[in-house]
Structures are given as structure tokens and as C-alpha cells.
Amino acid sequence: MRTPLIKAVVFLGIVSVLVWAVADIYARLSEKTVLYRYISDALNQREMAVARVEWRPAGRLLDRPFTEADAAQVEKVLDQAWASLTFAQQTGNIDVLSDAFTGVALERAEQSAVDAIGHGGVLAVLHSSAKPVFFHRDASILQLEVDTYAVRMLIEQGALSHHQVTLDSNIITFLNGGYGWRISNLERLDAVVPEYQSAEVGQPARAGLNYYPAATPWTQFWRDYEPGTVEDDLVRIRDLGADSIRVFLTYDAFIDPEATELSVNHLRHLLDAARQNGLSVVPTLFDLKPDFSPVTWVEDARYLDTVMPILAEAPSVAYIDLKNEADLDFETHGQAKILGWLTTIRAYLRETAPELGATIGWSSAEWASQLETELEVISYHDYAPLDDARNRLDAVKAGSGGKPVAVTEIGYTSFDALRGFPGSPETQAEQLAVHIEALTDADGVFVWTLYDFANIDTAAIGRSPWRRQIQSSFGLLDSFGNEKPAARVVREAFRKID
Amino acid sequence: MVFAAVVWTTCFTVGAARSEDVFTDAFGIVPIGSVSSDRLLRSVTQRVSDGSNEASVHIFVGPKSLEAGGDNGLATAVVLDAQGSLVPDGTEVTFFLDGQEIGTIQTRYGIATVPLAPGSVAVGFSVGAVAAGGQSQRATYRVTPDVGSLSVGLLPQLKSVSHETLAPFTSGPILDQYGNVVDDGTAASIVLFHDVNHFSYLPTRTVRGNADVSFLVRDVPSFAQVVTNVGSQLSTVRAFNAVPIIFDADLPVRLSVQADLRAMLLEIGPFLTSSGHQLTDGSKVSATISDSAGNSRTFSGWVQDGVFSRSVAFDPRLAPFTLVVEAQKTKFEYFGLEADDYSGGSDN
Numbered sequence: 052m053r054t055p056l057i058k059a060v061v062f063l064g065i066v067s068v069l070v071w072a073v074a075d076i077y078a079r080l081s082e083k084t085v086l087y088r089y090i091s092d093a094l095n096q097r098e099m100a101v102a103r104v105e106w107r108p109a110g111r112l113l114d115r116p117f118t119e120a121d122a123a124q125v126e127k128v129l130d131q132a133w134a135s136l137t138f139a140q141q142t143g144n145i146d147v148l149s150d151a152f153t154g155v156a157l158e159r160a161e162q163s164a165v166d167a168i169g170h171g172g173v174l175a176v177l178h179s180s181a182k183p184v185f186f187h188r189d190a191s192i193l194q195l196e197v198d199t200y201a202v203r204m205l206i207e208q209g210a211l212s213h214h215q216v217t218l219d220s221n222i223i224t225f226l227n228g229g230y231g232w233r234i235s236n237l238e239r240l241d242a243v244v245p246e247y248q249s250a251e252v253g254q255p256a257r258a259g260l261n262y263y264p265a266a267t268p269w270t271q272f273w274r275d276y277e278p279g280t281v282e283d284d285l286v287r288i289r290d291l292g293a294d295s296i297r298v299f300l301t302y303d304a305f306i307d308p309e310a311t312e313l314s315v316n317h318l319r320h321l322l323d324a325a326r327q328n329g330l331s332v333v334p335t336l337f338d339l340k341p342d343f344s345p346v347t348w349v350e351d352a353r354y355l356d357t358v359m360p361i362l363a364e365a366p367s368v369a370y371i372d373l374k375n376e377a378d379l380d381f382e383t384h385g386q387a388k389i390l391g392w393l394t395t396i397r398a399y400l401r402e403t404a405p406e407l408g409a410t411i412g413w414s415s416a417e418w419a420s421q422l423e424t425e426l427e428v429i430s431y432h433d434y435a436p437l438d439d440a441r442n443r444l445d446a447v448k449a450g451s452g453g454k455p456v457a458v459t460e461i462g463y464t465s466f467d468a469l470r471g472f473p474g475s476p477e478t479q480a481e482q483l484a485v486h487i488e489a490l491t492d493a494d495g496v497f498v499w500t501l502y503d504f505a506n507i508d509t510a511a512i513g514r515s516p517w518r519r520q521i522q523s524s525f526g527l528l529d530s531f532g533n534e535k536p537a538a539r540v541v542r543e544a545f546r547k548i549d
Numbered sequence: 550m551v552f553a554a555v556v557w558t559t560c561f562t563v564g565a566a567r568s569e570d571v572f573t574d575a576f577g578i579v580p581i582g583s584v585s586s587d588r589l590l591r592s593v594t595q596r597v598s599d600g601s602n603e604a605s606v607h608i609f610v611g612p613k614s615l616e617a618g619g620d621n622g623l624a625t626a627v628v629l630d631a632q633g634s635l636v637p638d639g640t641e642v643t644f645f646l647d648g649q650e651i652g653t654i655q656t657r658y659g660i661a662t663v664p665l666a667p668g669s670v671a672v673g674f675s676v677g678a679v680a681a682g683g684q685s686q687r688a689t690y691r692v693t694p695d696v697g698s699l700s701v702g703l704l705p706q707l708k709s710v711s712h713e714t715l716a717p718f719t720s721g722p723i724l725d726q727y728g729n730v731v732d733d734g735t736a737a738s739i740v741l742f743h744d745v746n747h748f749s750y751l752p753t754r755t756v757r758g759n760a761d762v763s764f765l766v767r768d769v770p771s772f773a774q775v776v777t778n779v780g781s782q783l784s785t786v787r788a789f790n791a792v793p794i795i796f797d798a799d800l801p802v803r804l805s806v807q808a809d810l811r812a813m814l815l816e817i818g819p820f821l822t823s824s825g826h827q828l829t830d831g832s833k834v835s836a837t838i839s840d841s842a843g844n845s846r847t848f849s850g851w852v853q854d855g856v857f858s859r860s861v862a863f864d865p866r867l868a869p870f871t872l873v874v875e876a877q878k879t880k881f882e883y884f885g886l887e888a889d890d891y892s893g894g895s896d897n
Contacts, residue, residue, distance in 0.1 A: 155633035162588060167579075174578065185662075192660075205580065221575055
């Protein structure tokens with residue numbers, strides 16, 4: 052009786068390994084290296100378009116009036132200069148520099164790219180503010196005082212050895228030789244390291260749920276947002292005894308020019324609906340962001356410029372989760388780069404919303420201490436063996452410097468493939484009860500997730516049928532909204548949390 | 550004052566990375582032990598020339614041409630030290646115009662400027678600058694005549710010209726209010742107004758201050774009014790006269806029967822002028838023919854190869870015919886015309 056079962060399991064295992072191997076080979080064959088000549092080819096049009104220059108009035112009479120048309124032309128060159136400089140330092144491709152730099156500045160830019168490739172440094176400018184100080188009568192020479200929000204990062208031997216954010220004052224000289232404006236001189240006059248106060252953590256978020264509607268998880272959430280559905284779901288969340296929700300601000304939904312306005316309105320609605328239901332919100336930023344290269348950071352700054360004013364003014368926001376499970380991107384993008392990016396984002400967030408505290412939702416306790424000094428809340432996800440849950444929490448709390456520690460994802464699948472494997476509704480309930488009990492001393496526990504998902508988002512989960520089945524069944528409610536045994540358990544557990 | 554760009558930072562350590570001082574400038578960050586000497590040197594504050602460390606001076610002049618008596622131009626010097634960085638504020642720059650010193654200005658962000666007044670004389674100038682041991686190349690600019698104040702003339706015609714010859718027109722010297730001769734190549738035109746509906750437009754460009762053009766007198770009335778135009782400036786109006794065309798006394802005429810067309814071919818010409826040439830192709834001719842029965846018809850057309858010809862639907866039996874021809878305001882009359890080859894037979 053057992054033999055057929057064993058054979059079936061072995062067969063399934065072999066098939067799974069073969070499928071994985073083929074997928075891996077296919078992915079490797081799809082990689083290729085492309086050398087770009089023009090920065091506009093190397094970066095997609097969205098990355099080229101989002102950089103921003105704020106213009107300040109000249110304040111004195113110039114030899115030639117500096118018009119809006121002039122500003123529009125120069126702004127493009129300035130944005131292109133920063134982008135191409137970062138790109139050249141990342142890739143060593145110096146051909147792109149000559150479209151924005153000339154003369155001495157071009158030589159120095161090329162040298163900086165050589166140094167960057169050789170020693171691991173990179174400069175990214177996230178924001179510029181410019182004031183014309185000289186404009187030649189025939190429009191052949193222009194000088195600007197340009198203040199920049201500049202990030203310098205040094206990665207040595209695969210580790211982030213230096214990260215510095217400065218507010219730089221620069222003097223930039225442009226020449227217009229008939230081929231358009233080019234930067235002929237770029238000199239930094241001063242660099243100030245901004246000082247920040249630690250932020251306060253907002254409303255308590257002790258007992259929470261990770262939330263997507265049943266029909267529209269992940270990338271579908273903001274695209275197919277239904278206010279009525281969200282309002283009903285928040286009522287159910289409240290009924291389960293939760294005092295907070297964790298939501299995900301998908302990257303594309305808040306950076307794509309066509310989608311952003313609608314997404315912003317939906318975000319406002321969600322925050323207000325949460326407030327009306329007495330729920331705190333932990334917004335998780337940059338979800339499903341595909342690339343962390345410094346050349347993309349200017350776009351990330353624009354993303355923050357879009358969402359942070361809304362989050363900062365919403366009384367329901369408890370604190371910000373900078374990135375979901377950033378450590379899972381270490382292998383693909385490099386740990387040092389990811390940490391550099393996170394530090395940059397945290398710093399920029401302090402500029403745009405200094406009153407909001409932040410955390411990073413690490414995928415496991417192992418990474419919880421990363422960047423601890425930059426955060427107001429320490430958080431991690433706990434999908435490790437249940438037996439050591441309390442020990443893991445204790446270890447993280449010991450290293451948190453007294454900061455609140457939240458476990459922002461715990462969960463178990465109720466998918467029963469075969470006689471309780473890999474899970475079942477009953478074991479899900481049992482495990483959640485034990486887990487929440489083990490995390491009594493945490494400053495917040497969030498269950499993944501409110502609903503089962505009938506249509507799992509392959510962009511987030513992948514195409515593996517096995518994985519999709521498992522991931523579709525973590526809800527406390529099934530995809531029709533019926534309570535599973537886990538719902539009762541969580542309701543009781545949350546009632547004890549105060 | 551330009552500050553040193555060396556920023557010493559404490560390290561931000563992550564994981565197992567070690568501490569190290571770094572060098573930062575406008576272009577990025579480098580470990581201090583790895584920064585090149587050039588990159589390090591250009592960050593040093595002391596950039597004033599000491600003779601062995603000459604500055605490079607780049608001169609720009611704009612606009613490249615100024616109008617006599619008009620707005621000032623600007624000469625700009627961009628001064629860089631030996632490393633290519635902007636010299637410190639307050640560095641003195643001396644400007645020269647055709648070798649004469651015209652001002653010493655202190656730099657701000659490496660730039661010094663001096664206005665250039667155009668004056669009233671239209672001529673070229675060269676500008677240069679020296680600073681911190683360095684000297685610029687010379688930049689040139691021109692002062693052009695004040696086009697808005699040009700006085701335009703038209704010399705009178707000395708004598709009448711014959712048709713089929715070139716009539717010269719010249720404006721004479723075109724000067725602005727300061728006496729500057731207009732630039733060569735300035736667009737001009739001479740216009741002949743023949744009558745209310747007809748004019749001849751002759752575009753040209755000035756050479757050595759004059760607008761000259763030649764006009765072939767052909768197929769135009771013998772009188773016109775002429776004016777020169779440069780920009781918005783017009784000269785006084787002059788009269789133009791051409792010698793009228795005079796034909797030779799004999800103008801041959803021939804009528805021949807075209808039996809298959811039941812018509813006659815009227816051929817008039819060649820039209821010979823007293824100047825010794827045929828009337829030019831395209832010259833207008835009108836002819837009125839009348840038969841003995843009192844039928845009359847008028848035809849108009851033009852000369853080709855010196856001859857006017859036309860098929861006329863008249864019965865040759867109704868001879869003799871009367872013919873009146875008009876061309877170039879000259880009338881010819883013929884009486885008692887008969888078809889040359891008419892034998893008196895009936896039509897087929």
C-alpha cells in the first residue's frame with residue numbers, strides 16, 4: 052500500500068527537479084550583454100523623463116533674459132548629465148558622457164567612470180535646484196548655481212563600505228557651441244551632510260493583517276481597486292480583532308504616468324477608510340521594484356515625492372515599511388547595492404517626511420539587525436520553524452537597541468495536497484495559535500493574509516503550479532469570504548493582544 | 550571662494566567592510582588611497598597662477614556683429630587654472646580691443662565680462678584678454694551699418710534704350726546715417742512699374758555699396774516708373790524710356806486656300822524692325838479681315854519665328870479682302886487681297 056505512494060512522491064520529486072533545471076538553463080541563455088552609445092537607449096524613456104530640476108529666480112540682472120524655454124533645454128541636459136554620469140560609473144560605458152559633457156568636465160567625468168569601475172564608487176543625484184548666475188548675451192555661455200541632493204556610495208569587495216548623502220552646492224558652466232548645451236565645467240563648492248532627528252512611531256500596530264482583496268492581489272490591487280470592496284474588507288479585518296493592516300504600494304502603480312493619478316486617489320481612499328475603521332496602516336513601499344541600480348534611484352525619489360505627502364498627512368499611518376523582504380534581492384542584485392539603496396531611500400524619506408518612522412520588512416530574523424541605526428521599528432517575517440519562534444524574537448529584541456520589534460508576516464498554508472501535506476485548514480489554525488502565542492512579546496504581529504486568492508499573481512509568485520497552490524491558501528478567509536478555522540483562532544489571539 | 554572638495558568621512562560599515570578614508574568631489578567618491586594625483590590636485594584650493602602655473606583664458610564675444618549706433622555687445626572671459634578648474638573669485642582679467650586696454654574686471658565663478666560699445670564706424674574689431682599669466686586667443690566681431698537708416702538712391706537714365714538691348718540700372722552709393730557703406734551682399738531690388746497691372750521685379754545684391762542690375766528691354770511698354778528698394782527703404786521714383794519699335798515699311802501678307810479645311814491660311818510677316826531684328830516670339834498681333842460681302846472678323850495671337858499665321862474661315866470667292874494688322878501700336882492696312890492659289894473652282 053505504501054509502495055505506490057512512495058513511488059508517486061519520488062516521481063513528483065524528480066519531475067519538479069527537472070522542471071526547475073530547465074527553467075534555470077533557459078534563464079541563463081536569455082542573458083546577454085548590450086553596449087549602449089546613447090544614454091536614452093540605455094535607460095528606458097521613463098527613467099529619462101522623471102528627473103526634476105527646481106528653478107530659482109536669478110536674483111540679479113543677467114546679460115540676457117533666461118526664459119522658460121532656455122530652462123527647459125538646460126534642464127534636459129542637466130538631467131541627462133546626472134543620469135549618464137551614474138550610468139557610466141556603473142557600467143564603464145563612457146560613450147554616453149559626451150552628449151552632456153564637453154571639455155574639462157568631460158575629461159573629469161570619464162576619469163570618474165574609470166575610477167568608479169576600478170574602485171567601486173558611484174554618484175547618484177536625486178534632485179537638483181538651479182539658479183542662473185550668468186547668461187551670455189548671445190546665449191553661448193550659461194552658469195548655474197546648482198544645489199543637489201547627492202548620494203555617494205562605495206562598494207569594496209562586495210561590501211558597502213561607504214554611503215554618504217550630502218546637500219551639494221555646485222557651480223556648473225554650460226557652453227552652447229551650436230550642437231546644444233553641454234557642461235564644460237562642474238565644480239562642487241560645498242557639501243553639507245544633513246542632520247536628522249529620529250522620527251516618532253505613529254499609532255500602535257499590534258495586531259495586524261497583511262491585506263489584498265480576494266480577487267485583486269499584488270499587481271492587480273491598485274489597477275483594479277474597488278473602493279466598496281476595500282471598505283467591506285476593512286470591516287471584516289476589524290471584526291477579526293486586528294488593529295492594523297499592512298499594504299503594498301506596487302512600484303509601477305505609483306511611477307507610471309498613466310496609472311499614478313488614479314493610484315494616488317485610491318491610496319487616499321484606503322487610508323481614510325482605515326482611519327474610519329480605527330485601523331493603523333503600515334504601507335510597504337517599492338513593491339515589485341525590478342532594479343536597484345543607482346541610475347534608477349532618481350525615479351525612486353520621484354516615487355517617494357508622489358506617495359510620501361499622502362502618507363505623511365494621513366493620521367492612520369503607523370510607520371513606513373521601506374521594502375518587502377529586501378534580503379531576497381541580495382542574490383540577484385548584490386547585498387551591498389541593496390543596502391546602499393535602502394540607506395538612500397531612508398535618507399530621502401527623512402527629507403520628504405521627517406515625522407514618519409520607518410522599518411524594513413526583512414524576510415527572516417537573520418537580517419533584522421541590518422541598518423538598525425536607520426530605523427525606528429525593527430521588523431522581520433517569520434516563516435522559519437515554529438519551535439524557535441520565541442528564541443528568534445528574543446535574539447532580535449536583544450539587538451534592537453530598545454526599539455520596537457514587529458513580526459510583520461507569519462502564516463501557514465491551508466492547502467491540502469495529500470492527507471494534510473503540505474497543510475490543512477486545521478493545521479493552519481493550530482500553527483497560527485502557537486505562533487502568535489510565541490510572539491507575545493513582539494511589538495506587533497501581522498498575519499499573512501486576510502484572504503485566499505483564487506487567481507494568484509504570477510508576477511509576484513512565479514509560474515510554478517505547486518508554489519501557486521501553496522501561496523493561494525494562506526488566508527484566514529477563503530476566496531469567497533468564508534471564515535476558515537484560522538480566523539477564529541486569530542480572533543481569539545488578537546483579543547489577548549493589547 | 551572655492552572650497553576644497555576633499556571631504557573626510559567616517560565610514561559607514563555594513564557587514565564585514567573595513568573602515569577607510571575616502572575622497573569625494575563633484576563627480577563621485579574614491580578610496581583615498583586610490584584617487585589619482587590629477588583628481589586630487591584639482592581639488593586643492595590654491596589655484597592662483599604663480600607664473601609657473603598659467604591660467605587658460607577663453608574669450609567669447611557676442612553677438613558676433615553689432616549695428617553701428619546700436620546695442621552693446623559683450624566680451625566674456627572664462628578663466629581656468631592649470632588643472633582646468635575655475636579660478637578663484639576676484640582674479641583680475643584685463644581686456645583689450647584692437648590692442649588697447651579697455652578694462653580690468655574681477656572674475657566671479659571664473660567669469661569676467663566687459664561691454665563692447667559698437668560706435669558709429671562699420672568695421673571689424675578683435676578682442677582679447679589676459680589673466681593670471683594666461684592670454685586668450687583673439688575673438689573678432691564686426692560693426693555693421695545701421696540698416697534702418699540707409700538712404701537709397703537711383704541714378705537717372707542717361708538716354709533711351711532700344712528694345713532687345715540691356716538697360717542698366719544703378720542705385721549709386723547706399724549709406725547709413727553715419728556714412729557707412731552698406732555691406733556687400735545686402736538684398737536689394739529694382740522695380741519697373743509699366744502700368745497698373747504690370748511690373749518687372751529685378752532682385753539683386755549690393756556690391757561695393759551699390760545695387761546694380763541690367764534689364765533686357767523686350768516685350769514691355771516703352772515707358773515705366775522705376776524705384777530701388779533695400780529693406781524698407783525706397784529711393785525716389787525715376788522715369789524709364791525705351792525707344793519705340795519701328796517696323797520696316799514692307800510687311801508681307803499672304804492668303805492661301807486650305808481646300809480641305811474650307812478655309813484660308815493668313816500669314817503675316819516676317820515682322821522686321823528698323824533695329825534689324827525680327828519681332829520676338831510671343832509679341833502680340835491682332836488682325837481684322839473683311840470680305841466683299843461685308844463679313845468681318847478679328848483674330849489675335851502672337852508671333853512665332855517672326856510670322857503671325859492663322860486659318861480664317863472665309864470663302865475665297867468673296868475676295869477681294871481687306872486686312873488691318875496691329876502690332877506694337879503700329880497699324881498696317883491692306884486692300885484688294887486675294888488668295889494666291891485660288892483658281893475660281895467650286896469647293897469639294
